[in-house]
Structures are given as structure tokens and as C-alpha cells.
Amino acid sequence: MPFGGSPWDYRRTVSRTEPRRLYRSTDDRILAGVCGGLAEHLSLDARAVRIAFAVLAFVGGTGLILYAAFWAVVPQRVGESDSARPRDRSHRRRPGRPDFIALCVLAGGIVLLVRQSGLWLGDAFVWPVLVAAVGVAIVWQQADESQRRRWAASARAPLTERPARLIAARLAGGVVLVAISVLWLLVSQDGFRAATRGLVAVLVAVAGLALLTGPWWWRLVRELSDERWARIRAQEKAELAAHLHDSVLQTLALIQGKANQPREVQRLARAQERELRSWLFARPQPDGTQTLSAAVEAAAAEVEDMHATSIDVVAVGDAPLDERLGAVVAAAKEAMVNAAKFAGVEQVQVFVEVEGDRVTVFVRDRGVGFDPSAVDKDRRGVSESIVGRMSRNGGAAIIRSSPGQGTEVELNMTRAAQ
Amino acid sequence: MSDPTARPSVFIVDDHQLFRSGVRAELGDGVDVVGDADEVAAAVELITERRPEVVLVDVHMPDGGGRAVIEAVAAVDPDIRFLAISVSDAAEDVISVIRAGARGYVTKTISGPELAxxxxxxxxxxxxxxxxxxxxVLDAFAGAEAPVVDPELDQLTNREREVLRLIxxxxxxxxxxxxxxxSVKTVETHVSAVLRKLQLSSRHELTRWAADRRLT
Incomplete structure (x- = not known):
């Protein structure tokens, strides 16, 4: 094979399950992938196809017309991204800048050759047509659906506006080129006055047509957008219904079954409320890292579920979770468990604050409280898992409590240097 | 300090019948419920007619929600006070109702005596x-990046911060x-000052800071 690898191998990997259709190639392409696609479809060497087109181009320009027709009619392969294919760089032809320049030079050479060969239809005709062809090619390429899709994919990268603006600029350029060539053609064929007269006639005809069919077009556009909105709404409604069915309706059914167990009903209702809340007001982190406030909320949810105590978390600021903050979350959870188990209240308040590199968590209840100087061994073990854990990780914990006054656990930690 | 024997007149605005009757029952004799309404237009009409001392208003309702009620009533009768109540967690909604003129915000899980x-x-x-x-509020006033136009209004004093943290x-x-x-009176003064700042501050992020403030 003249190519570095064997093009046959990778062509066979193309899916055989669906009927073979002619596509323009996205990988093996120089201009629009017509030849590459044809070669793939006919199991021929792409170079042979290209040479055939080039030769045909000299037979009255048949090759060029054929190529343009294929370009216009044959869709580009979509769905099968470049990375899904075997990575064999030697077959992947993407027209870079040098390629593009070479192509222009080649095209210029062909044009001049044809001009010398007597097949020329006259300067006044061919040049404007060529300019128009370039303009049309640019416009069509922009309209190419798969091309747009690829831009949409790349538009997820930070510079969102660039591709859209690029598309608009190219479109405008193409339209201008076509307009210039039309004018040029008219002027050079009939002289300026005839050209303006013709232009006016065309404009009048277009305006008349627009007037006649305008309302119909307008309605068509309106109906299309209405239909799209309706579809989006229906989709959203279906999603909402599905979610409510999976969560709220199931929970309501459970609650009805356990109506004589108030604690269980409360637990179910709290869990459902939390789930619905997080679904409605979720603050997803773009990079998927877990954050301190989310971790504390998750810990609170777990304790709520286990001990049927309502825990209210208020968070100010946030920070990504690391080892030290993980220790803070564990200590806070221990404090919540203590409050839920021993305080004898239904409500525990948790406050998380991140201010610069200082992280503070308060867990407070208005329960029975205790005398910290007279704790028994058992309770000291529990407080060890709060105070000890915090000091081992370079933080501090303060436990304030007195009988009948409730308990408050304060956790302090300095964030690790970023 | 509020007088526990006073029976202020209250009007309830919420689009859920269940909630309105629930609140009436929960409040009991502590307050004097003079009426309720389930939509913005009816609420505005009845409130300006019955002139209650306090309107308990739901943040989320069709046709503009609590905010629309507050703005419409305040234009006619600025003496009527509002307390926002909601199940919502969305900070932007709550802050915007406070900025419209509500004097506080409580969640619907609040107990009857606490609500009274x-x-x-x-x-x-x-x-x-x-x-x-x-x-x-602490979230909204945090962050040094925001331009401070009027330090009187755009920043909290240390004392106010301390009070808010304790709340x-x-x-x-x-x-x-x-x-x-x-004294309790001083605490109330601080809280009122914070409310004033919340309503008058020009810090634009008060209504849409959430994303910038997260993950400092």
C-alpha cells in the first residue's frame, strides 16, 4: 500500500449492522470529504477517486460539477466521532493552513490551464461564476449540519461566542462574494444601465413575492417555534411527573401506611422534604468536587434519618472538602448524633461558616445539657471523638453546656494552604 | 421587647387553603386573624380595606407572589407591615421579598407559638x-470583591455580624x-439596622450573589 498503514483494516471496522450508505468522510478528507466518502463506500483507494475527479474536472468541468453536486447532496457522517475510530494518524487528513494554500494554488493552476486550453467560456463569464462558486461554497459549508454540531461541541469550551461569531462572519463573507459576482456578471454582460434595470426588476419581483407569501412564512415560523415550545414544556412536565411519582407519591403512600407511628411519619416527611429540596434548589459543583456545606448537610440528613430529630443546617460560604475539613464534618456529625441522642429535643441547629481560611461549625441544641466538669467516662469517650479528632487535625473544639441550658459544640479549623 | 398579651390583627395571604386554615388553627388566640386571601389581587383589595397590623404573606404565589402584594399595598398604605413565610430555600426569592419591604422571613416549619x-x-x-x-444575609454581605458604594449601607458592622451569627x-x-x-433592645436595634441595610443597600449581588460567593 502506498499509505503508511493499511486503510483497508480500519474501513472494515465500520459498522456492518446498518445498511451501507454513502457519507462524506470526516476523517479522510481534503476539501469536503466527498472523495474519501466515495472511496470508503466503494472500497476503493481514495487517491484513485481523487485523481478520477481531477481528470474529470478537465472534461468540461464535469468533475467540479460532480464534486459540488455530491457535496450538496451527500450528508456528512455524524455520530461516529473521530476518536471513536482507530487512531491511525496517517489516514486522517484535515486541511490545515499549508494544505489550504496548496489547494488554492492548485485550483488557480487548473483555472489558468483551462483558460489556455480553449474550453474557456470567456473572462467576463467565468470569473464572476468562480467568485460566486466560492461564496456559495462558504455559505453551504456553514449550513452543513454536522459541521455546526461539531462547533456546538467545541463551544462548550470557555470561548463560547467565538464559533458563533465566526459562523456569522463567514456567512456574511459568502453572501457578499455572491452578491459581488452577480453584480459583476450583470454589469459585464449588459452594461451598467441594463444591469441596474435588471436589478430593479429582480428586486421588485422579490418584494412582490415577499408581500404575497410573507404572512404564510411568518405563520410557518411562528407555528414551528410554538411547536418547539410545546414540546419542551411537555418534556419538562413529563420529567417532573416522573420525579414526583418516584419520590413524593411513594412517600405519601408509605406515610398513609404508617399513620399510627408519628416518629416514623416525621422521619419520612423530613427525608422526602430534603430530597425534594435538593432536587429543586441543588447547587451542583461544576467540577464535581464535594464541598463542606454539602457534606455537613449530608451528615445532618443521615443523623435525622437515624434519630428522627430535625436538624436545620445554615451555611455561609463554602469550601471544597479536604482532609482537614473532612475531620470537621466527622466531628460535627458526632456532635449532631450526641444532640439527637441525649438532648431530648426535636430540633438541632447547625451553622457552618467559611470566612477566608477560617472554618467554623456550631452544633446547638436547647436540650437538657450537662455539666462538662462532671462527665462520666462514657461521655468523655464521646467527646474525645470530637475534641480529640479536631486537635489531631490541627483544629480545636469547644463544648459549652450546663444542665437545663442546652449544649453547643463549636468547631474551629484553619483551611490548608491552597 | 414585644408585649406577650397584645393581640395584633393579622391577615394571611397564601395560595394553599390547607396552609391558611393550618396557620389559623396554630395561631389560636394569640393573634386576631382578620381575613385571608389566596391570590394577589384579592389580597391587595382586602388588605387595604381591613387594614391589619401584620400581613403574613407567602413568598411563592402566581401573579408575582408576595412581592407583588407588598408593593401594591405599600403604595396605598405604607403603615401595614409584612412577614414573609415560605418553604423556599432559594435565597434570591427570599431576599427580593425582604427588599420589597417585608420585615422578616420565617419558614413554614415554624411552630405556632414561635410564629405568633x-x-x-x-x-x-x-x-x-x-x-x-x-x-x-451574612452570605450576601460577605465577600470583599463587591464594590462598596455607600459603606453606611453596603457593609455590616462587626456587632451586626456577631448578632446575625448568633441568630x-x-x-x-x-x-x-x-x-x-x-440589652434585648440593643439586639433589636442591630437587627433593624441590618434589615434597613438589606432593603436599601445598592450591592447588586444581594439579589444574585449565590454563584460568586460559593467556594471562596
Missing amino acids: DAIRRVADGDAVFSPRLAGF ARGYAYKEIARQLEI
Whole structure:
């Protein structure tokens, strides 16, 4: 094979399950992938196809017309991204800048050759047509659906506006080129006055047509957008219904079954409320890292579920979770468990604050409280898992409590240097 | 300090019948419920007619929600006070209702006696900050990046911050006063000052700061 690898191998990997259709190639392409696609479809060497087109181009320009027709009619392969294919760089032809320049030079050479060969239809005709062809090619390429899709994919990268603006600029350029060539053609064929007269006639005809069919077009556009909105709404409604069915309706059914167990009903209702809340007001982190406030909320949810105590978390600021903050979350959870188990209240308040590199968590209840100087061994073990854990990780914990006054656990930690 | 024997007149605006009757039952004799409404237009008409001391208004309703009610009534009768109530967690919604003129925000999980107390407080002209609202406000006024146009309004004093932190930690006004060794009246003054700043501050991110503030 003249190519570095064997093009046959990778062509066979193309899916055989669906009927073979002619596509323009996205990988093996120089201009629009017509030849590459044809070669793939006919199991021929792409170079042979290209040479055939080039030769045909000299037979009255048949090759060029054929190529343009294929370009216009044959869709580009979509769905099968470049990375899904075997990575064999030697077959992947993407027209870079040098390629593009070479192509222009080649095209210029062909044009001049044809001009010398007597097949020329006259300067006044061919040049404007060529300019128009370039303009049309640019416009069509922009309209190419798969091309747009690829831009949409790349538009997820930070510079969102660039591709859209690029598309608009190219479109405008193409339209201008076509307009210039039309004018040029008219002027050079009939002289300026005839050209303006013709232009006016065309404009009048277009305006008349627009007037006649305008309302119909307008309605068509309106109906299309209405239909799209309706579809989006229906989709959203279906999603909402599905979610409510999976969560709220199931929970309501459970609650009805356990109506004589108030604690269980409360637990179910709290869990459902939390789930619905997080679904409605979720603050997803773009990079998927877990954050301190989310971790504390998750810990609170777990304790709520286990001990049927309502825990209210208020968070100010946030920070990504690391080892030290993980220790803070564990200590806070221990404090919540203590409050839920021993305080004898239904409500525990948790406050998380991140201010610069200082992280503070308060867990407070208005329960029975205790005398910290007279704790028994058992309770000291529990407080060890709060105070000890915090000091081992370079933080501090303060436990304030007195009988009948409730308990408050304060956790302090300095964030690790970023 | 609010007088526990006073019976302020209250009007309830909420689009859920279940909730309105629930609140009436929960409030009991502590307050005088003079009426309720389930939509913005009817609420505005009845409120301006019956002139209650306090309107308990739901943040989320069709046709503009609590905010629309507050703005429409305030244009006619600026003496009527509002207390926002909601199940919502969305900080932007809550802050925007406060900025429209509500004197406080409580969540619907609040107990009957606590709600009655909050209504009395609002009737007395004080501000009512639930722990959650205190958290929202601390969040809104944090961050040094925001341009400070008017330091009087765009920043919290250290004392105000301390008071808000204690509210967010679940302290009642009386407990805050004891903790900071100040009078309950002073606590109320600080809270009212914070409410004023919240309503008048020009910090644009008060309504849409959430994304910038997260993950400092």
C-alpha cells in the first residue's frame, strides 16, 4: 500500500449492522470529504477517486460539477466521532493552513490551464461564476449540519461566542462574494444601465413575492417555534411527573401506611422534604468536587434519618472538602448524633461558616445539657471523638453546656494552604 | 421587647387553603386573624380595606407572589407591615421579598407559638430573622470583591455580624443579649439596622450573589 498503514483494516471496522450508505468522510478528507466518502463506500483507494475527479474536472468541468453536486447532496457522517475510530494518524487528513494554500494554488493552476486550453467560456463569464462558486461554497459549508454540531461541541469550551461569531462572519463573507459576482456578471454582460434595470426588476419581483407569501412564512415560523415550545414544556412536565411519582407519591403512600407511628411519619416527611429540596434548589459543583456545606448537610440528613430529630443546617460560604475539613464534618456529625441522642429535643441547629481560611461549625441544641466538669467516662469517650479528632487535625473544639441550658459544640479549623 | 398579651390583627395571604386554615388553627388566640386571601389581587383589595397590623404573606404565589402584594399595598398604605413565610430555600426569592419591604422571613416549619411571637415582633416594628435568613444575609454581605458604594449601607458592622451569627446558630434574642452582654433592645436595634441595610443597600449581588460567593 502506498499509505503508511493499511486503510483497508480500519474501513472494515465500520459498522456492518446498518445498511451501507454513502457519507462524506470526516476523517479522510481534503476539501469536503466527498472523495474519501466515495472511496470508503466503494472500497476503493481514495487517491484513485481523487485523481478520477481531477481528470474529470478537465472534461468540461464535469468533475467540479460532480464534486459540488455530491457535496450538496451527500450528508456528512455524524455520530461516529473521530476518536471513536482507530487512531491511525496517517489516514486522517484535515486541511490545515499549508494544505489550504496548496489547494488554492492548485485550483488557480487548473483555472489558468483551462483558460489556455480553449474550453474557456470567456473572462467576463467565468470569473464572476468562480467568485460566486466560492461564496456559495462558504455559505453551504456553514449550513452543513454536522459541521455546526461539531462547533456546538467545541463551544462548550470557555470561548463560547467565538464559533458563533465566526459562523456569522463567514456567512456574511459568502453572501457578499455572491452578491459581488452577480453584480459583476450583470454589469459585464449588459452594461451598467441594463444591469441596474435588471436589478430593479429582480428586486421588485422579490418584494412582490415577499408581500404575497410573507404572512404564510411568518405563520410557518411562528407555528414551528410554538411547536418547539410545546414540546419542551411537555418534556419538562413529563420529567417532573416522573420525579414526583418516584419520590413524593411513594412517600405519601408509605406515610398513609404508617399513620399510627408519628416518629416514623416525621422521619419520612423530613427525608422526602430534603430530597425534594435538593432536587429543586441543588447547587451542583461544576467540577464535581464535594464541598463542606454539602457534606455537613449530608451528615445532618443521615443523623435525622437515624434519630428522627430535625436538624436545620445554615451555611455561609463554602469550601471544597479536604482532609482537614473532612475531620470537621466527622466531628460535627458526632456532635449532631450526641444532640439527637441525649438532648431530648426535636430540633438541632447547625451553622457552618467559611470566612477566608477560617472554618467554623456550631452544633446547638436547647436540650437538657450537662455539666462538662462532671462527665462520666462514657461521655468523655464521646467527646474525645470530637475534641480529640479536631486537635489531631490541627483544629480545636469547644463544648459549652450546663444542665437545663442546652449544649453547643463549636468547631474551629484553619483551611490548608491552597 | 414585644408585649406577650397584645393581640395584633393579622391577615394571611397564601395560595394553599390547607396552609391558611393550618396557620389559623396554630395561631389560636394569640393573634386576631382578620381575613385571608389566596391570590394577589384579592389580597391587595382586602388588605387595604381591613387594614391589619401584620400581613403574613407567602413568598411563592402566581401573579408575582408576595412581592407583588407588598408593593401594591405599600403604595396605598405604607403603615401595614409584612412577614414573609415560605418553604423556599432559594435565597434570591427570599431576599427580593425582604427588599420589597417585608420585615422578616420565617419558614413554614415554624411552630405556632414561635410564629405568633414573630408576628407580635413585626407588629411592634421589629425585624424577624430566622436562622436561615441570617445565613442568607451574612452570605450576601460577605465577600470583599463587591464594590462598596455607600459603606453606611453596603457593609455590616462587626456587632451586626456577631448578632446575625448568633441568630444563625439558633439563639433567641434574649440569649443573644445575654451572650453579648447587651440589652434585648440593643439586639433589636442591630437587627433593624441590618434589615434597613438589606432593603436599601445598592450591592447588586444581594439579589444574585449565590454563584460568586460559593467556594471562596
